[in-house]
Amino acid sequence: MPANFRPLPWTTGPNGQPRQVGVEIEMAGVDLATMAQAVQAEFGGRVEYLNPFLSRVCVPEFDDFVIELDARVLQDRRYREHLRHLGIELDDEDSETLERWLAEAAGILVPHEIVAPPLPLAALPRLDRVRAALQQQGARGTQSSLLYAFGLQINIEAHRLTADWLTAILQAFILLYEALVKAGNIDLARQISPYIRPFPGSYGRNILQPDYQPTMEQLIDDYLEHNLTRNRPLDMLPLFAEIDPERIRTAPVEHELIKPRPALHYRLPNCEIDDPAWSLAQPFNGWAEVEHLAADSQRLQSAAAAYLQRPAQALGQFADDWAEKIRDWF
Secondary structure (H helix, E strand, O other), rough: OOOEEEEOOOOOOOOOEEEEEEEEEEEEEEOOHHHHHHHHHOOOEEEEEOOOOEEEEEOOOOOEEEEEEEEEHHHHOHHHHHHHOOOOOHHHHHHHHHHHHHHHHHOOOEEEEEEOOOHHHHHHHHHHHHHHHHOOOOOHHHHHHOOOEEEEEEEEOOOOOOOHHHHHHHHHHHHHHHHHHOOHHHHHHHHHOOOOOOOOOHHHHHHHOOOOOOHHHHHHHHHHHHHHOOOOOOEHHHHHHHHOOHHHHOOOOOOHHHHOOOOEEEEEOOOOOOOOOOOOOOHHHHHHHHHHHOOOHHHHHHHHHHHHHHOOOOOOOOOOOHHHHHHHHH
């Protein structure tokens, strides 16, 4: 892997095979056909245009790349039901014209998205070449408009599905969260949106206690007590649904949107695809910092003790110089 993508401390997944990573890239400024062609140019495969809101690139080497307008009501064509209630029936030609118009209009606010399948870590530079090609085509990211809350999401396969490993990851993420926000220059539109609300302070104080060594059941229950939502910068619900489907099924969360998988869903980063100096390595390396801290139990314990002693800890994030302090440490 090229040096700009920092190696992870753990290279294998729960099955002992090399870890994989899926990436979701939101953008505007380019249409779905252009996005699909950029993927095909790098990975090969066959493009299937399913409708104006959804395409895919079928890549035999991996799996399908999904290229979509990220608006479920349009993809599912549920708007047709509303039209029928109004007594409006569309023939095929009218429907096609309406869908093209809806896709163009919705694209002003609704992100166009590449959803990459699980890829080996070594394939990330290839995905970054797709990012560079779309930047040249005029793709726009988070900071090109106050209306955009576009993000980049990383679904990184877990190393182990054990309570001790996942606890260390969550602790490291809580400790590094403020530094990641500052280093990633996370856009205000995204911070105030509902999509990446930070973990409650009460949850951080609970899991950073020196005697916190939960069973898997307790780890999941504690998470659900404080985080009955997918909208966290590190969403654990898909992974917990993989580990304990019944526990998540009976919790009052957004079941229809939770896809069980043995992966950590890192939702925090911006998508700064219109900046030629930005690459996928920057958000990925932020995640790598989390894993490297989690892998060093002594540093992790020391940082947790210092965090709990912060004078402003009870007042909430960004109330003191914690982000600078922890970045200086590491």
